[in-house]
Amino acid sequence: MSASNPVPLKVGLVGGSSGFISKAHQHAIFMDGTRRVVAGALSSDPVKAKRSASEWPYPIKGYDSYDAMLQDELAKPKVERLDYVLILTPNHAHFDPAKRFLEAGIPVFCEKPLTLTVEESVELRERVESRAIPFCVAHTYLGHWTTRLARFIVRSGLLGKVRWVDASYIQSWMAIRSRDPKFKDTVWRIDPSKSGLSNCGGDIGTHALMQMRYITGLEVEALSAHLESLVPLGGPEEDQLDDHFTVYCRLNTGARALVRASQIAIGHKNDLRIEVNGERGSLRWAQEESEVLVVNLIDQPERVYVRGGVRANDGFFSDLPEELMSETVIPWGHSEGFHDAFARLHRCFEDDVRAYQAGAYNGSDGSQYATVRDGEIGMRFVEKAVESNRNGNAWTAL
Ligand SMILES: NC(=O)c1ccc[n+]([C@@H]2O[C@H](COP(=O)([O-])OP(=O)(O)OC[C@H]3O[C@@H](n4cnc5c(N)ncnc54)[C@H](O)[C@@H]3O)[C@@H](O)[C@H]2O)c1
Structure with missing residues (x-):
């Protein structure tokens, strides 16, 4: 501090x-x-x-x-x-x-x-x-207190060895941009010279990837990707950057993950979420309900952790790290969110x-x-996803 x-x-x-x-x-x-x-x-x-x-x-x-x-x-x-x-x-x-x-x-x-x-x-x-x-x-x-808690829980081994991670970031703006003036300034996102190799993957797929890597500590070793442009913008589809990004991943422990993002799903606003499944249990977190973390362990009742209501020893945890417990937070019952994470x-x-x-x-x-290394890994992930997609969704090493 x-x-x-x-x-x-x-x-x-x-x-x-x-x-x-x-x-x-x-x-x-x-x-x-x-x-x-x-x-x-x-x-x-x-x-x-x-x-x-x-x-x-x-x-x-x-x-x-x-x-x-x-x-x-x-x-x-x-x-x-x-x-x-x-x-x-x-x-x-x-x-x-x-x-x-x-x-x-x-x-x-x-x-x-x-x-x-x-x-x-x-x-x-x-x-x-x-x-x-x-x-x-x-x-x-990564700045949400509950993301930090999720990282601690997964890395403490409470869920056992991780088998499967589902990380997704789903929005609707590409499907509604022609009707909503607030999206008119987003035009650079669909221009490869300003956005890069991918629109959806670079913009929000990298957030889903980062959430997965930060919480689990696992790295993508190989991927098979589908990049699609489902909302027609006028020109040939092959000239259009993706608005729908689906990447199946092999992780460095042998676990599997799905990292996906979409901008075409009407009704979804800023729906970033992650589910981590291990041998003994699972964990779920969603950005739109970011004060809450849900943990399920085999043969145990579901536990819903609410920010501020987590105790250092609640039967699951005996030793939550001091830096996590002493983090500057608003007292529980007062909402924390996006600005607090930033x-x-x-x-x-x-x-x-x-x-x-x-x-x-x-x-x-x-x-x-x-870190800058995380940023580089995000860029490499997107580049390899584009390569895999181009090669018929071929498995591609990172
Ligand atoms: N972390 C997040 O959750 C999050 C959310 C939204 C956007 N972003 C990122 O933020 C960045 C900006 O996105 P945005 O939606 O705010 O874009 P925007 O087009 O609304 O704003 C970009 C700003 O940069 C200015 N600008 C452009 N070139 C410049 C230059 N050479 N010198 C000085 N200013 C310059 C523009 O005038 C404008 O004010 C993107 O990289 C985007 O991916 C991140």
Whole structure:
């Protein structure tokens, strides 16, 4: 946890003039009083970038490009520079600002999917590792307290050896976008030059994969994938990026997993969920009911764990980790959700940034947030899924 009354960290934004995710990050940055946005190159349009900064709810320094923001930082003494940069641009505009701010020694918090190509993500990972500098990929849902509890339960062995994982992220926006004006700005997601090799897989399949890897600790060794475009956009189907992404996986312990995502399922909003089945029991978690975790063990009544209501010794657990139990949470009975999950990621990242500044940062083990390596694995997963699909759904090693 952060020291009491520290000087707030100075955060600079790249992107953020639009997009609901920008607002979510702002809440999360502000939540503890120990971080604040001080600067931003908020749009690719220089005029809009400056205007958006001038309309920010409190004074921040606006730049017409992230290059101008970087040059300004480089001209300052190190202690006065931004403490970290948050990248909120579409996928094709993650790599260049991330690389350049890292090069300047400034830690980076970057939206997912990490980059446009695997090669770019490898380059970022190598830079992060060679400089030993904090880097977070914004896999939001790792920040839910119940995701952390699920990770502890599965890794404690309570469910026995994992046999099967079903991780899915189901939305409807592709099916309803022509009718709903709020989806008109999402057009870059279906443009391969801005989105990457996959729309649905990169955008939300990577979240489902990350949830599976984070909770179970298991890795995908090989996959067989179907990428489909079920909502016609006009042109030839083969030119269209996927809106329906289904990947059957062999994991490194011999367990199996289904990692799937869809944007065509009317009625589903932000339906990320996971079920882990082991030899002795199973666990279920869903983002839309994120305060609850359900555990079933053979011959035992179903247990529904509610955030805040979990005791260190409830008959199942004798030793919940201190860091989990002492996590900053709102008292039970008061809803926690998306913003709190994001805040938990920024809070953990803050700890690493402060350690880095004190010369005491030894790298992230991935237990608090998704690392640049996780981002690279997500990119590789999507690339191999595209390859498998192209080769008639052939089993493809990762
Ligand atoms: N973690 C999550 O749950 C989550 C949710 C939504 C979006 N995202 C990710 O966030 C990113 C942005 O998505 P969005 O839906 O907010 O997109 P958006 O199009 O709504 O917003 C993108 C913003 O980036 C700005 N921008 C583009 N190029 C720029 C540049 N060169 N310099 C400065 N600003 C630039 C745009 O002006 C705009 O303000 C994507 O990578 C997306 O995958 C993550």
